[in-house]
Amino acid sequence: MKRLLPIVFVALLLPGPVLAVSDPSEMLPNPAQEKRAEALGSRLRCLVCQNESIEDSDASLARELRHILREHVAAGESDAEITRWMVARYGGFIRLEPAFNATTAMLWCMPVLALLFGLGIAVWSYRRASRRAAPAPALDAAEQARLDALLRGGSVER
Amino acid sequence: MSGGDTSARKPGGASPAQTRRRVLALLPFGVAAAAGGGFWAMLSRMRTGGFDPHDIHAPALNRTVPDFALPGLDAAHPGFSGNDLRHIDRPVLVNFFASWCIPCVAEAPLLGRVAALLPVWGVAYENKPSDAAGFVSQTGAPFARVALDGSGRTAIDWGVSGVPESFLVRPGGIIDWHLAGALTETVVSATLPALLSRIGR
Numbered sequence: 001m002k003r004l005l006p007i008v009f010v011a012l013l014l015p016g017p018v019l020a021v022s023d024p025s026e027m028l029p030n031p032a033q034e035k036r037a038e039a040l041g042s043r044l045r046c047l048v049c050q051n052e053s054i055e056d057s058d059a060s061l062a063r064e065l066r067h068i069l070r071e072h073v074a075a076g077e078s079d080a081e082i083t084r085w086m087v088a089r090y091g092g093f094i095r096l097e098p099a100f101n102a103t104t105a106m107l108w109c110m111p112v113l114a115l116l117f118g119l120g121i122a123v124w125s126y127r128r129a130s131r132r133a134a135p136a137p138a139l140d141a142a143e144q145a146r147l148d149a150l151l152r153g154g155s156v157e158r
Numbered sequence: 159m160s161g162g163d164t165s166a167r168k169p170g171g172a173s174p175a176q177t178r179r180r181v182l183a184l185l186p187f188g189v190a191a192a193a194g195g196g197f198w199a200m201l202s203r204m205r206t207g208g209f210d211p212h213d214i215h216a217p218a219l220n221r222t223v224p225d226f227a228l229p230g231l232d233a234a235h236p237g238f239s240g241n242d243l244r245h246i247d248r249p250v251l252v253n254f255f256a257s258w259c260i261p262c263v264a265e266a267p268l269l270g271r272v273a274a275l276l277p278v279w280g281v282a283y284e285n286k287p288s289d290a291a292g293f294v295s296q297t298g299a300p301f302a303r304v305a306l307d308g309s310g311r312t313a314i315d316w317g318v319s320g321v322p323e324s325f326l327v328r329p330g331g332i333i334d335w336h337l338a339g340a341l342t343e344t345v346v347s348a349t350l351p352a353l354l355s356r357i358g359r
Contacts, residue, residue, distance in 0.1 A: 047319035089317040091217045
């Protein structure tokens with residue numbers, strides 16, 4: 001029993017499965033549809049808590065939006081149609097992933113731009129370093145003879 | 159930079175290597191200036207209200223009110239529908255409230271002053287009829303009509319994210335102005351009168 005106690009304690013500390021929708025009665029009976037609803041709902045902002053998705057939030061507005069979302073999914077609407085329905089009411093801010101447009105172009109392009117910028121610096125400094133480390137000029141005949149003598153271990157005549 | 163630079167330096171004329179070096183030295187300043195200009199434009203537009211990335215109100219503006227038909231609270235406070243709002247002949251302030259909402263209780267006295275300017279129609283959001291009735295009698299909110307939106311579905315169609323919210327609806331049922339939050343002294347004494355004189359009533 002004493003040996004079991006730490007195991008039980010550790011087991012209690014382990015995180016349980018995190019369910020986005022805590023109330024099973026909210027879920028759709030069709031698992032594929034429920035999965036799609038959860039995926040879509042986790043990309044929609046809860047307007048009350050603002051940095052939580054409607055799947056994560058416990059606010060009553062989020063609960064109602066989850067419900068509406070599932071009705072639309074069950075009715076066979078596409079993700080784009082449902083997102084449009086939400087944006088028509090709450091604007092682009094409801095999307096946790098902003099749509100690509102003139103205002104958000106910089107936001108979406110920044111990773112690529114930063115990568116290109118970094119690559120540019122890398123290429124530039126590599127080329128500069130290799131230019132600086134130019135190969136030494138070749139030895140002339142006398143120098144070569146002296147080097148050979150040194151390598152052979154003999155004394156060097158000056 | 160590099161000691162082994164092979165370019166010849168002529169007095170008065172810059173070699174290609176020198177020019178390139180100058181361009182490279184100025185590049186960070188150029189990038190910083192462009193970024194600074196961009197941020198300045200964004201922030202100044204955020205300050206004047208031309209740009210708000212968190213804007214959840216814009217969709218409602220200049221649109222016809224959504225379709226809905228909600229029951230009334232009692233005989234003195236009949237319900238209303240989207241169709242009723244499309245047939246108003248003078249502006250109406252639609253106010254979403256709930257008895258459990260403290261800012262709604264706080265803004266009730268200001269609603270009394272708004273009612274002197276234009277009719278105020280209330281929508282009880284996710285509220286039991288008895289609680290909504292208690293709110294109206296206790297705060298004395300001057301609602302000409304009170305519609306019961308028990309499920310909150312109508313509020314979602316209006317784009318309401320939380321109570322209190324107010325919408326100014328002009329004749330034709332067009333949403334002219336939207337406030338997410340409680341009315342303030344400035345709104346009642348300056349914003350609303352200016353909007354009403356622009357609408358022409």
